[in-house]
Amino acid sequence: MTTANDQSLNTITSERRRLTNLAYRLLGSLSEAEDAVQETYARWYALPRHHRDAVEAPGAWLAKVAARICLDVLGSARVRRERYVGEWLPEPLPDSTPWTTGPTGGATVDPADRISLDESLGMAFLVVLESMTPAERVAFVLHDVFRYSFAEIAGIVGRTPAACRQLASSARRRVRASRTPTAPAAHQAGIVRNFGQAWQAQDIRALIGLLDPDATVVADGGGLTRASLRPVEGGERIAHHLTRLIAKAPRTATVVERTVNGRPGLAARHDGATVAVYAFDVAGERITRIWAVLNPEKLRPWATG
Known part of the structure; x- marks a missing residue:
């Protein structure tokens, strides 16, 4: 009762x-x-x-x-x-499932x-x-x-x-x-997937083709891990910057597809832990903005993702 x-x-x-x-x-x-x-x-x-x-x-x-x-x-x-220390970004929300479906x-x-x-x-x-x-x-x-x-x-x-x-x-x-025109999620998924593959392959030409010439990357490390203290601007500059990062990453590190705040994004993982989360803004066929959260205190909800 x-x-x-x-x-x-x-x-x-x-x-x-x-x-x-x-x-x-x-x-x-x-x-x-x-x-x-x-x-x-x-x-x-x-x-x-x-x-x-x-x-x-x-x-x-x-x-x-x-x-x-x-x-x-x-x-x-x-x-x-x-x-x-550096840029402050909102704490990204996780979804442990890939967005392939x-x-x-x-x-x-x-x-x-x-x-x-x-x-x-x-x-x-x-x-x-x-x-x-x-x-x-x-x-x-x-x-x-x-x-x-x-x-x-x-x-x-x-x-x-x-x-x-x-x-x-x-x-x-x-x-x-x-506000800028936002690509449908399914379309963004394809662009982000191609970006992730080109990044891991260190294919600078492909990365430049996927990035808007005026694209921007903002990284948040909070002073707890290495991250650019200021935004990186320009598609070509971003492509070279990201290629250098992936070249220095441990061989066991991987970049996987993940939903970030309800949109297709990427997560970098190493030794079973998520060490970075990437959210994207896509307009047309190109990526215009990337938000990279590396501050480990903001990645605690991603521990099991």
């Missing part, structure tokens, strides 16, 4: 996936998102029982608290990232199965979010991705609804200015 307490507990625990979806988009880090969700639940259970019973919509209460926690984290994160086909594994994959989780989108102020990011994600009203957002960010509307509008302009 199910009691009212059981129903309440089920309602609360069923919100975890939605809260993690929200927090990851706000923070760009799965580990920080999980910490924020954990803190949200800690605050819920710290409430006196009669206060919890008085909450008419526990899911809304949890989401509001989680968003406020994320807003605080974003403020402190901006200070930390100013001291970050489709970029989102197959069963995902923990922790990726706690995140609903869509355009708002693409690496390009998350990188743009990093250029926003904390208030802009929260207002935009809550309104445009999760469909919160500006009145609800005002209560979270401590601004008026009109001010929140302006924040979201400013953020939306940033997104539109950065």
